[in-house]
Amino acid sequence: MALPDIRTPETTERSMTSADTDVGTPLIQVRDLAVHYSHRRTGGSLVAIEDVNLDVTDGEFVTVLGPSGCGKTTFMNVVAGLVAPSHGQVLVDGKPVTGPGPDRAVVFQDYALLPWRTVIDNVRFGLEMQPHLRGTGWRERVQEAIETVGLAGFEQSYPRELSGGMQQRVGLARAIVAEPRILLMDEPLGAVDALTREVMREEIERLITATGKTVLFITHSIEEAILLGDRIVVFKSHPGAVKEVLTTGIERPRSERSIQSDARFLELRDHLWEALRGEATAAATRSSS
Amino acid sequence: MSTLLASGPGLRQRGPGAWLAGLSTRGKAAVIAVEVLVMLALWQLVVGVLGWINPVFVPPPLAIATGFGELVSTGALTANAPISVQAWLTGFAIAVVTAIPVGLLMGTSLPVDRVTSPIAWTIYATPSIAYQPLAKAWFGFGIGPVVFLVTISAVFPILLNVAAGMRTTSASLIRAGQVYGANRFQLYRSIYLPSTTPFLFAGLRQAVVLATIGMTVAELAGSATGMGALIIKASNTYQTDQAYAAIGIVVIWSVGMTRVITLVERLVAPWTRKGHS
Numbered sequence: 115m116a117l118p119d120i121r122t123p124e125t126t127e128r129s130m131t132s133a134d135t136d137v138g139t140p141l142i143q144v145r146d147l148a149v150h151y152s153h154r155r156t157g158g159s160l161v162a163i164e165d166v167n168l169d170v171t172d173g174e175f176v177t178v179l180g181p182s183g184c185g186k187t188t189f190m191n192v193v194a195g196l197v198a199p200s201h202g203q204v205l206v207d208g209k210p211v212t213g214p215g216p217d218r219a220v221v222f223q224d225y226a227l228l229p230w231r232t233v234i235d236n237v238r239f240g241l242e243m244q245p246h247l248r249g250t251g252w253r254e255r256v257q258e259a260i261e262t263v264g265l266a267g268f269e270q271s272y273p274r275e276l277s278g279g280m281q282q283r284v285g286l287a288r289a290i291v292a293e294p295r296i297l298l299m300d301e302p303l304g305a306v307d308a309l310t311r312e313v314m315r316e317e318i319e320r321l322i323t324a325t326g327k328t329v330l331f332i333t334h335s336i337e338e339a340i341l342l343g344d345r346i347v348v349f350k351s352h353p354g355a356v357k358e359v360l361t362t363g364i365e366r367p368r369s370e371r372s373i374q375s376d377a378r379f380l381e382l383r384d385h386l387w388e389a390l391r392g393e394a395t396a397a398a399t400r401s402s403s
Numbered sequence: 404m405s406t407l408l409a410s411g412p413g414l415r416q417r418g419p420g421a422w423l424a425g426l427s428t429r430g431k432a433a434v435i436a437v438e439v440l441v442m443l444a445l446w447q448l449v450v451g452v453l454g455w456i457n458p459v460f461v462p463p464p465l466a467i468a469t470g471f472g473e474l475v476s477t478g479a480l481t482a483n484a485p486i487s488v489q490a491w492l493t494g495f496a497i498a499v500v501t502a503i504p505v506g507l508l509m510g511t512s513l514p515v516d517r518v519t520s521p522i523a524w525t526i527y528a529t530p531s532i533a534y535q536p537l538a539k540a541w542f543g544f545g546i547g548p549v550v551f552l553v554t555i556s557a558v559f560p561i562l563l564n565v566a567a568g569m570r571t572t573s574a575s576l577i578r579a580g581q582v583y584g585a586n587r588f589q590l591y592r593s594i595y596l597p598s599t600t601p602f603l604f605a606g607l608r609q610a611v612v613l614a615t616i617g618m619t620v621a622e623l624a625g626s627a628t629g630m631g632a633l634i635i636k637a638s639n640t641y642q643t644d645q646a647y648a649a650i651g652i653v654v655i656w657s658v659g660m661t662r663v664i665t666l667v668e669r670l671v672a673p674w675t676r677k678g679h680s
């Protein structure tokens with residue numbers, strides 16, 4: 115089923131974004147990005163992602179949707195500065211990314227909290243290595259971040275004393291405590307139980323809308339991608355590349371319940387379902403052959 | 404782990420297993436105490452009362468207690484124990500201050516690990532008594548050979564555990580460190596070292612046991628003083644009750660020192676404490 119009206123080809127998308135915002139350069143520019151991993155034993159190389167182009171404007175919430183193994187995490191790691199591109203580059207604020215920086219924070223799928231630190235010290239980790247934030251006033255910042263994510267009263271708990279959802283709240287507080295411009299979220303709710311996931315989706319939506327942060331949010335959940343994203347970047351696998359970019363165009367604030375009856379939501383969901391099913395089938399055929 | 408298994412749904416909900424699993428810490432200690440007492444009573448009965456076994460080979464508990472009394476009253480214990488303790492502490496301290504930096508280096512640098520690891524494993528795998536003649540040749544007849552054997556027994560479990568701890572540091576924690584701006588030094592301080600701490604303490608506990616074996620072996624094989632010498636002297640004069648008493652003291656030292664290590668771990672690394680989640 116073809117739905118040409120919601121399909122926005124990457125080229126027109128780019129011209130549209132720059133015309134719309136009027137700020138000149140987008141905050142994040144991804145140019146001809148490719149990452150190849152080399153196999154030490156065979157000497158060959160695996161193409162993780164290839165030919166990725168994307169512009170993200172300041173304050174935009176972009177969800178990246180794709181089947182597992184499509185390279186979406188690799189893509190995010192390049193933006194985070196954790197993986198060096200094999201080809202092309204990522205520009206943040208016009209400057210090429212050469213490593214991690216205080217303008218970008220990451221929320222990890224497995225939380226990546228330091229088990230030997232209490233909640234308050236884990237959150238503090240988000241700013242303690244940044245000289246301009248380390249001085250006086252860090253306590254207030256940390257406390258504010260903890261309260262923002264709803265963890266007041268758990269400051270002295272160790273991560274293993276908290277549920278998965280609460281641990282990810284700590285991860286979120288650590289990411290926002292230094293007030294980065296860009297939040298990179300790698301399937302942050304992937305390991306959280308279903309009920310908590312729904313609650314936290316809405317909380318993330320509200321939090322990000324309120325703070326106006328620019329977000330790259332990796333997910334393999336279609337509902338999550340639509341609920342949270344201003345735009346949805348659909349990845350395909352083998353090699354990982356952008357299949358299409360869709361604009362959601364659903365009014366905020368959105369809620370899990372209200373969105374279920376939204377015509378645009380249903381339209382997008384059907385379209386994405388078709389797109390991802392094709393990918394999943396292709397992947398299954400490849401692995402069985 | 405054992406409580407987890409025993410209290411799991413559908414697993415052993417009745418019977419002695421469930422009863423044991425449900426006990427408090429104090430209750431478990433009481434069970435162990437009763438177990439030990441019953442064992443000692445049986446031992447006393449079989450050897451001491453019924454005389455089924457020659458008490459020279461396996462002296463009964465009460466005879467060992469008397470043997471302990473003799474060790475104290477003759478001054479044999481005060482003459483030998485401090486020498487052993489001194490050798491043990493010196494050897495263990497040398498092992499710790501050598502093993503930790505080398506282990507950290509091995510865990511950090513793959514080339515260093517590739518070169519050092521085979522040597523470390525070879526020395527570790529060699530029975531410590533094989534080093535005794537060498538130790539004597541190098542360090543003479545005093546406390547030297549004992550210190551050497553304690554060190555060589557204790558150094559490798561610490562070193563290899565620390566190296567393993569460094570290498571198994573979670574990749575995702577390292578990424579988190581990098582994302583939030585840690586430089587190389589800060590990564591070590593805030594990620595690698597705390598992550599290696601539980602491994603260090605596991606290594607230290609193994610090292611305590613092996614150091615005590617090393618000490619006893621060195622003293623047994625031709626030292627004039629120390630607990631090992633005391634054991635061999637008593638055995639050679641058929642005072643096996645005294646020999647067993649001396650062995651018992653060495654065992655208590657070994658177990659006691661592992662407890663000390665565990666207590667230090669609880670102070671230094673409270674997050675490793677079990678029984679929370």
